Structures are given as structure tokens and as C-alpha cells.
């Protein structure tokens with residue numbers, strides 16, 4: 132029987148920079164046998180009708196004239212005709228925007244970091260369940276082919292993990308940057324830890340917290356932060372965080388994650404495409420008993436796994452460890468569409484069932500563990516935001 136394609140109708144809260152990439156990605160041509168397609172039906176923007184239509188036309192949204200443009204997100208939540216809302220506003224607005232959407236029984240894909248802290252995230256998850264809708268943090272890296280292959284095929288073979296390094300340092304800050312940019316404005320949640328550290332922690336989570344109910348979750352044991360002075364205020368920049376998993380029997384560390392970020396280090400900030408720069412050295416290094424796995428920069432978008440096997444069965448004729456490069460490129464576009472497909476399928480499956488299903492938070496445990504690490508490291512390193520932005 133021929134498979135049918137289910138269109139997922141999207142609303143966008145904020146015509147942000149990342150919403151451009153997101154829309155470009157979800158609208159890429161697909162095979163007619165693909166079970167999911169995407170269409171943008173509603174947007175809300177503080178920028179007005181004219182800007183919205185220009186933005187949609189630039190993105191080559193095929194039905195751009197039919198997209199409903201709302202002046203406020205509240206109006207869109209009330210009367211917009213869509214299946215999922217993609218929220219890509221500055222970090223402190225994630226919680227109020229997502230809460231409002233969930234309270235209107237909307238399915239939500241919320242940009243990273245989902246919230247400013249764990250209590251806010253717990254509340255969103257609770258509300259999504261109460262309202263019977265789907266909620267997901269847009270931690271897109273987790274849904275890419277290289278990440279899934281590592282989890283499904285490599286991790287089961289490499290033995291106990293002993294250490295993982297994860298670094299995301301991209302020189303995005305510069306003295307000539309507008310101080311109202313969300314990357315520099317503390318009120319907009321600026322700082323390398325929330326913005327970039329979350330990706331490193333997602334990798335630490337993939338590696339140190341595989342599905343294993345009895346495993347204790349490793350804890351943040353060290354965090355230090357060197358700030359960057361923007362010309363107006365300090366934002367956290369060079370962060371170093373250590374997470375340790377202790378063995379229950381000996382009480383000693385059995386696995387360690389070392390996580391680093393910076394928004395000034397790692398080269399020139401003049402490249403327009405900083406995430407496409409070729410860099411020496413891995414951005415993730417996973418050291419296990421039977422092998423080491425490295426992932427080249429940038430860790431947000433893994434495309435290759437470099438595996439060096441240690442076991443005697445893997446040595447070559449000279450007795451050297453065998454190295455293997457496993458190429459797992461993003462199949463098309465930048466790769467934000469993989470996560471969009473995940474939530475679209477979940478929404479489709481729930482619609483096709485007659486009974487009202489309880490709500491679902493996709494990646495709930497993962498997002499909560501990472502958010503706890505974000506909070507704990509901030510506490511130790513003294514990374515603070517306006518308490519009002521952290522309220523539940």
C-alpha cells in the first residue's frame with residue numbers, strides 16, 4: 132500500500148536568524164514517498180506585515196501570500212491554523228512564550244536552551260502533559276545521523292567510557308557588534324554557557340548517560356567562568372566545567388566530562404560563516420576502554436566519527452591501532468529538519484488515534500539532565516541573570 136504524506140503546518144513565533152535556516156530546511160524538496168512534509172501557515176512578528184511578507188518571499192515560502200501574519204503571538208495562539216509552533220525568541224522569552232502556547236493546547240518546538248533554568252523546564256513539561264500536547268526542546272544535534280549512529284552502533288562496542296571532552300568555542304562576539312544583539316545583551320540571555328555550553332552538555336549527556344535506569348547521573352564538580360566585557364556589561368565567555376560520574380562501590384570518579392566554551396576564543400571573528408571554518412582538533416573526544424571517538428568541529432553538526440580502536444583484534448599488521456573515519460553527513464540542508472520531522476511524526480501519530488492521549492515531552496529526561504547541569508555550573512561559576520527572567 133502506498134504510504135501517505137502528512138503535511139505538518141507550522142507557526143513561527145519570531146522571524147529570527149535561526150528561523151530562516153529552519154524554514155529553508157523544512158521546505159527543502161522531498162521525495163514523494165516521504166511520510167512527512169512541512170508547510171508554514173502562520174507567523175507572528177514584532178516587525179509588521181511588510182517585513183513578514185518580505186521575509187517569507189526571501190525564504191521562497193511557496194504559499195507566502197497565504198501565510199497568516201499576526202502582530203502578536205497571543206493572537207496567533209488564539210486563532211492561527213497550525214499543528215506546531217516553532218519558538219525562536221531570545222532565551223528569557225522562551226518560558227513565557229512556550230507556557231502561553233502550551234496553555235492554548237499548542238504543540239511546541241522550543242529553541243535551545245528550552246528555559247533559563249530547570250524549574251521553568253519542569254513546569255513546561257508538566258503543562259504539556261496536563262494540556263495533552265507535544266513539547267520538544269530543539270536540540271537538533273541529537274537527531275542527526277552521526278549522533279544516532281554513535282549511540283546505536285559505536286557506543287555499544289567501545290566499552291566503558293572514561294572521559295569525554297566537548298568544546299564549542301566560536302568567536303561570535305566582537306567590539307563592533309550591536310550591543311542589543313541577543314549574543315551580547317545580558318537581558319536577552321547573552322552568554323556562552325546557555326548559548327553554546329548546552330551543546331557540549333548534550334554531548335556529555337549522550338556519552339555519560341546512555342539509557343540505563345540504574346545509572347547514577349554524574350554531577351558538576353567544577354565550574355569557572357571568565358567574562359567578556361561588551362563595553363556595557365560582562366557576559367560569560369570562557370567557561371570550563373567538569374562533570375564527574377562516581378562509581379557507587381568505590382565512590383571514586385569512573386567517568387569525567389570536561390566541557391568548555393567561548394564566544395571570543397578560537398580565532399578570527401571575521402569569517403561570515405564561522406561554523407563552516409575547518410579547525411584542527413576535535414570538538415568532541417570520547418575516550419573509552421576499547422576505543423577513542425573524535426568528532427570534528429563544530430559539535431553542533433557532526434558529520435564524521437573518527438574511531439581509533441585499541442583492542443588487539445583491531446590492531447593492524449604493524450600492531451598499530453586501526454583508525455576508521457565513518458562519514459555520516461547531514462542528508463540535505465543544514466539539518467534542522469530532522470528534529471522537525473520527529474515532532475511532526477509524534478503529532479501525526481497522536482492525531483490518528485481516536486482517544487485523547489496524555490501529553491508528551493520528547494527528550495524529556497535528556498533536556499532535564501542537561502538543564503540541571505547548566506544550573507549547577509552557573510551556580511558554581513557565578514553566572515547570574517535577572518531573577519525575574521528565572522521566575523516560574
Ligand SMILES: NC(=O)C1=CN([C@@H]2O[C@H](COP(=O)(O)OP(=O)(O)OC[C@H]3O[C@@H](n4cnc5c(N)ncnc54)[C@H](OP(=O)(O)O)[C@@H]3O)[C@@H](O)[C@H]2O)C=CC1
Nearest residue numbers: 145146147148149176177178219220221222242243244313
Ligand atoms: N538551533 C540552532 O542552531 C540555533 C539556535 N539558536 C537559538 O534560537 C533562538 C534565537 O536566536 P537567533 O536566531 O540568533 O535570534 P535573533 O536575535 O536573530 O531573533 C530573535 C527574534 O525573537 C523575536 N523577539 C525578540 N524580542 C521579542 C519580544 N519581546 N516578543 C516577541 N518576539 C520577540 C524577534 O522576532 P521578530 O523580529 O520577528 O519579532 C527576533 O528577531 C535562541 O534561543 C538561540 O539560542 C540560535 C542560533 C542557532
Ligand SMILES: O=C1OC[C@@H](O)[C@H](O)[C@H]1O
Nearest residue numbers: 301303314326327406431
Ligand atoms: O545554537 C547556536 O549554534 C551555534 C552558535 O554559534 C550560536 O550562537 C548558537 O545560538
